[in-house]
Amino acid sequence: xxxxxxxxxxxxxxxxxxxxxxxxxxxxxxxxxxxxxxxxxxxxxxxxxxxxxxxxxxxxxxxxxxxxxxxxxxxxxxxxxxxxxxxxxxxxxxxxxxxxxxxxxxxxxxxxxxxxxxxxxxxxxxxxxxxxxxxxxxxxxxxxxxxxxxxxxxxxxxxxxxxxxxxxxxxxxxxxxxxxxxxxxxxxxxxxxxxxxxxxxxxxxxxxxxxxxxxxxxxxxxxxxxxxxxxxxxxxxxxxxxxxxxxxxxxxxxxxxxxxxxxxxxxxxxxxxxxxxxxxxxxxxxxxxxxxxxxxxxxxxxxxxxxxxxxxxx
Numbered sequence: 001x002x003x004x005x006x007x008x009x010x011x012x013x014x015x016x017x018x019x020x021x022x023x024x025x026x027x028x029x030x031x032x033x034x035x036x037x038x039x040x041x042x043x044x045x046x047x048x049x050x051x052x053x054x055x056x057x058x059x060x061x062x063x064x065x066x067x068x069x070x071x072x073x074x075x076x077x078x079x080x081x082x083x084x085x086x087x088x089x090x091x092x093x094x095x096x097x098x099x100x101x102x103x104x105x106x107x108x109x110x111x112x113x114x115x116x117x118x119x120x121x122x123x124x125x126x127x128x129x130x131x132x133x134x135x136x137x138x139x140x141x142x143x144x145x146x147x148x149x150x151x152x153x154x155x156x157x158x159x160x161x162x163x164x165x166x167x168x169x170x171x172x173x174x175x176x177x178x179x180x181x182x183x184x185x186x187x188x189x190x191x192x193x194x195x196x197x198x199x200x201x202x203x204x205x206x207x208x209x210x211x212x213x214x215x216x217x218x219x220x221x222x223x224x225x226x227x228x229x230x231x232x233x234x235x236x237x238x239x240x241x242x243x244x245x246x247x248x249x250x251x252x253x254x255x256x257x258x259x260x261x262x263x264x265x266x267x268x269x270x271x272x273x274x275x276x277x278x279x280x281x282x283x284x285x286x287x288x289x290x291x292x293x294x295x296x297x298x299x300x301x302x303x304x305x306x307x308x309x310x311x312x313x314x
């Protein structure tokens with residue numbers, strides 16, 4: 001009996017240690033400066049488009065930008081960059097993904113939005129580059145940050161329609177933010193390669209990339225997230241926001257998404273009860289839909305923005 005007890009204690013300690021390592025590795029800030037990173041776990045689906053992406057990044061970095069700051073609900077200094085259109089027809093809050101940054105995530109779309117007359121705010125998510133914070137919370141706390149950025153932008157231009165547009169973790173974040181108290185001129189949400197919940201995307205990474213079972217790893221990681229970062233991995237998903245919002249949605253997802261399975265994007269689409277569209281791009285990897293089929297991507301994006309920017313305020 002003593003040996004059984006000792007074995008049990010050793011097992012529990014191992015699980016707690018392994019889950020702490022996994023949580024810290026996957027949730028703490030790790031700012032990257034290179035455009036691409038060689039990975040033995042998951043190769044970048046956009047690697048073959050790196051030359052086109054670099055051109056977009058160069059354009060973005062060359063633009064005149066205003067740096068803005070807000071303080072989050074929990075006291076973090078958050079930064080964003082604003083690119084003002086010459087004659088703006090609308091506003092966009094464009095939200096990057098996990099351990100990314102604005103110019104990388106919106107490498108080519110940024111130039112298109114500018115040319116179409118959109119003033120775009122590009123926040124740096126908490127625990128990313130110019131924004132403070134130690135822990136990434138996969139949209140749980142970031143949704144409130146994005147709602148605050150939307151208010152700041154709408155206060156500057158109260159006469160213009162506003163859209164939320166996110167990729168990957170940014171896509172899930174703007175969906176979650178749709179369930180909050182947003183500015184009255186918010187007209188719609190664009191979610192590209194968005195996951196359904198932190199639990200699902202982290203669980204997928206554990207199983208597919210690291211060959212680790214979700215149980216007991218996920219409950220143990222959730223414990224650490226509550227203790228160290230003040231949020232729960234398992235308590236939040238997109239459904240509550242989709243149930244409570246009246247905003248229209250454009251969902252975009254590639255069928256070969258290696259990080260956020262296409263089924264998650266489809267799940268968000270199916271759960272949405274408001275006016276909605278879904279652009280499925282065959283063969284596109286994670287956040288690569290624009291690069292695989294730029295004509296359809298832009299046509300869907302432009303049509304959605306044009307259709308809903310003219311909808312009168314209720």
